[in-house]
Amino acid sequence: MTQATFGAPEPMSHLDAPSVIRTKRDGGVLSDDVIDWVIDGYTHDRIGDGQMAALLMAIFLRGMTRAEIARWTAAMVASGERFDFSDLRRAGRPLALVDKHSTGGVGDKITIPLVPVVMACGGAVPQAAGRGLGHTGGTLDKLESIPGFTAELTKQQIRQQLCDIGAAIFAAGELAPADRKIYALRDVTGTTESLPLIASSVMSKKIAEGTRALVLDTKVGSGAFLATEAEARELARTMVDLGAEHGLPTRAVLTDMEVPLGRTVGNAVEVVESLEVLEGGGPADVVELTLALAGEMLDLAGLDGVDPAETLGDGTAMDAFRALVGAQGGDVAALSAEALPLGSHTETVRASGSGTMGDIDAMAVGLAVWRLGAGRSEPGQRVQSGAGLRIHRRPGEPVAPGEPLFTLYTDTPERLGAALSELDGAYRIATEPPAQRPLIIDRIT
Numbered sequence: 001m002t003q004a005t006f007g008a009p010e011p012m013s014h015l016d017a018p019s020v021i022r023t024k025r026d027g028g029v030l031s032d033d034v035i036d037w038v039i040d041g042y043t044h045d046r047i048g049d050g051q052m053a054a055l056l057m058a059i060f061l062r063g064m065t066r067a068e069i070a071r072w073t074a075a076m077v078a079s080g081e082r083f084d085f086s087d088l089r090r091a092g093r094p095l096a097l098v099d100k101h102s103t104g105g106v107g108d109k110i111t112i113p114l115v116p117v118v119m120a121c122g123g124a125v126p127q128a129a130g131r132g133l134g135h136t137g138g139t140l141d142k143l144e145s146i147p148g149f150t151a152e153l154t155k156q157q158i159r160q161q162l163c164d165i166g167a168a169i170f171a172a173g174e175l176a177p178a179d180r181k182i183y184a185l186r187d188v189t190g191t192t193e194s195l196p197l198i199a200s201s202v203m204s205k206k207i208a209e210g211t212r213a214l215v216l217d218t219k220v221g222s223g224a225f226l227a228t229e230a231e232a233r234e235l236a237r238t239m240v241d242l243g244a245e246h247g248l249p250t251r252a253v254l255t256d257m258e259v260p261l262g263r264t265v266g267n268a269v270e271v272v273e274s275l276e277v278l279e280g281g282g283p284a285d286v287v288e289l290t291l292a293l294a295g296e297m298l299d300l301a302g303l304d305g306v307d308p309a310e311t312l313g314d315g316t317a318m319d320a321f322r323a324l325v326g327a328q329g330g331d332v333a334a335l336s337a338e339a340l341p342l343g344s345h346t347e348t349v350r351a352s353g354s355g356t357m358g359d360i361d362a363m364a365v366g367l368a369v370w371r372l373g374a375g376r377s378e379p380g381q382r383v384q385s386g387a388g389l390r391i392h393r394r395p396g397e398p399v400a401p402g403e404p405l406f407t408l409y410t411d412t413p414e415r416l417g418a419a420l421s422e423l424d425g426a427y428r429i430a431t432e433p434p435a436q437r438p439l440i441i442d443r444i445t
């Protein structure tokens, strides 16, 4: 076998994309050389979107062996730069670099309160974050609803922020550029829900971003990319092992994603809810998950002595968030429910009877919000900051006839009909509260 050379001006002559696609289509295993050639070729535009989309669909349908996933991930890491922040110091001490990444959920705004909590506890978070993927929202799309906020940071800016304030949330840029292209292509080709593609996407960014420890929030349930607990466990195990193979201590937490997190789903609405959490309020599930993940991150980073819950009560996490937003060009004065833009057109779904709100299907809510304009149907499309949905009655809460259950927001009223259709059958008003499920299902180390 010949070794592929990254950045080589000429493609390897004995490989061709149709044969690679056919191999995977027919259930074959891709060799290391082939994987290196594909990732390098796609990164440098020698393989086009059409052929890559076909290969991604074949991977989606046929899966990958552990060895293929490991090589695909390593090739994506090698497609760009790998940051190293181990030389950085604050008050003469090395930074406690630690990050978290979610496999994607509905209403999953946890990064927004979590990063400031960890900053306030002495951690340093170098977070390469993503945009919306499929029916799930992306941290960058949410944060960019803050006027002026930019995620396009240079390496020097990231280094400076880590030293000065203890965090940077940035678009991956030159980190794992293969993932940037593949992620955008998966988003619009129905190939998001694939264990090998999720594991390699998450881990290539996290290995390249320069964190020294990682906590993964692996979602389980209707609103997750992998719906069954068995699949989510396998995803978590695969990612934890990939971390170990690359010298990155990684721990995974399995968390419930049958119902949306919190009371808001969308872009600006989720920032508003995150501000409530940072002010010491907010929905109980968002607070619980934020603090649980903060605990895991601090433990993995070897930081003890500060109770993360205190930082929500005493305003230090909010101060850290303001510092982060300000450092990234955001208008700190706009950090309020009144100032953040919600869609100019709204529709309210009201209860037709009385009872108790049953489970709310997270996938249906995610799709409704995507239809309102919070996500993309073409690569690079602009999302609406104001698109979103507010949940007035969470599962288990009492409902009276005529009461509002959901409010939908969009700037394009013609989108409301399709979004309302997604919500049809997505919830039910029951006589009994739904069975309680734990939010945190398990930890995988």
Ligand code: URA
Pocket: 102, 103, 104, 130, 133, 183, 197, 198, 199, 201, 202, 205
């Ligand atoms: N987050 C990522 O970075 N990639 C995925 O595929 C899913 C979640």
